[in-house]
Amino acid sequence: MLPDDISTIETTVRAVLRDVLGLSEARAAALRDDTLLFGAMPELDSMAVAGVLTELEERLGILIEDDEVDGEMLETFGALVRFAATKAPR
Amino acid sequence: MIDHYDWRGGREAMLRFGPETGPIVVIAMPLFEEANRTRAFVVTLCRALAARGVASALPDLPGQGESLVPLETCSIFDVAEGIERASKADWEAGRALYSVAIRSGAILDKLALFSGRWHFAPQTGPELLRDLKRVKQASIGARVLLGDLWYFDVAKPEGVEDQHVEIAGNRISTSLLTALSVYEPWRQDDGGHVRTVRLDTDRKPADRHVPGTPLWRRAEPSNDPALAALLADDIAAWIARCGG
Numbered sequence: 657m658l659p660d661d662i663s664t665i666e667t668t669v670r671a672v673l674r675d676v677l678g679l680s681e682a683r684a685a686a687l688r689d690d691t692l693l694f695g696a697m698p699e700l701d702s703m704a705v706a707g708v709l710t711e712l713e714e715r716l717g718i719l720i721e722d723d724e725v726d727g728e729m730l731e732t733f734g735a736l737v738r739f740a741a742t743k744a745p746r
Numbered sequence: 747m748i749d750h751y752d753w754r755g756g757r758e759a760m761l762r763f764g765p766e767t768g769p770i771v772v773i774a775m776p777l778f779e780e781a782n783r784t785r786a787f788v789v790t791l792c793r794a795l796a797a798r799g800v801a802s803a804l805p806d807l808p809g810q811g812e813s814l815v816p817l818e819t820c821s822i823f824d825v826a827e828g829i830e831r832a833s834k835a836d837w838e839a840g841r842a843l844y845s846v847a848i849r850s851g852a853i854l855d856k857l858a859l860f861s862g863r864w865h866f867a868p869q870t871g872p873e874l875l876r877d878l879k880r881v882k883q884a885s886i887g888a889r890v891l892l893g894d895l896w897y898f899d900v901a902k903p904e905g906v907e908d909q910h911v912e913i914a915g916n917r918i919s920t921s922l923l924t925a926l927s928v929y930e931p932w933r934q935d936d937g938g939h940v941r942t943v944r945l946d947t948d949r950k951p952a953d954r955h956v957p958g959t960p961l962w963r964r965a966e967p968s969n970d971p972a973l974a975a976l977l978a979d980d981i982a983a984w985i986a987r988c989g990g
Contacts, residue, residue, distance in 0.1 A: 671947070676963045699965070702884040703914065707963040710877055715947050722883050723891055 689734035718743040753831040760805040764796035769842040774851030780962040794978035805832035818910035818917040822925040830857040852931035862939030871929030897923045
């Protein structure tokens with residue numbers, strides 16, 4: 657995968673978290689590779705996870721199976737970006 | 747103005763906006779939780795339409811919102827009948843009728859006699875069913891993975907009627923969920939004018955893509971007056987092109 661693709665995916669994941677969780681621009685911009693998500697970010701409860709996954713599917717044109725969803729992929733912002741990158745069409 | 751309409755199952759409330767003559771749009775809200783999340787936005791849209799001289803009616807649908815009819819007793823036809831009955835008086839008065847459907851509202855505007863159907867970010871029945879499954883899965887955790895027949899009780903004795911499924915506080919009948927698995931929005935080939943508008947973050951085809959936020963995904967209801975104004979312009983111009 658080209659660096660440009662990763663950058664696009666990261667921008668998309670950031671925008672999805674901002675739009676679905678209602679984060680301010682400043683909070684969304686402050687998300688770093690090691691920023692903790694599930695369990696650390698109060699807005700990201702299990703219901704919100706469903707919205708984030710569906711919105712990611714729509715914006716990236718990918719399909720996420722329920723058995724692929726686990727705590728690890730949602731642990732940090734970086735982990736979620738890497739997961740999305742493995743699903744995105746090359 | 748608060749109005750009402752009658753259907754087989756009782757009486758439902760309906761908000762009216764804008765002029766008492768001329769074309770009128772009947773709003774088909776999304777089903778279930780997304781209706782709560784988009785209601786403030788839809789009312790803003792109705793007011794923006796009124797400011798452009800376009801009348802609108804926003805009906806409570808059977809089993810949805812403030813309706814006194816329990817959702818678990820409703821079929822998809824009961825809910826869609828709400829749209830048809832809500833538009834009846836204006837149809838009889840000879841007004842030009844259009845639907846404006848948001849998200850899964852796009853599968854509810856089939857029974858009424860509309861000159862045209864305008865759909866915003868339309869969601870098909872199977873797409874909604876997939877969302878509901880994901881929400882149900884989130885509520886039970888990852889210990890048990892829901893299968894394809896997740897909304898049926900396969901262990902129940904033969905002859906016993908299927909029960910409803912509770913999904914994020916909504917009790918939905920298995921027959922309604924089954925209907926969703928095959929329900930698609932009205933298309934151009936089905937007749938009349940059809941226009942589809944989507945957010946520019948949505949990759950699916952549309953007549954127009956517009957900037958804005960997917961308010962229907964927000965846990966806390968929110969609003970987007972700039973998007974409402976943009977959509978109201980689009981709807982008003984489209985109705986004029988359709989012949990008013």
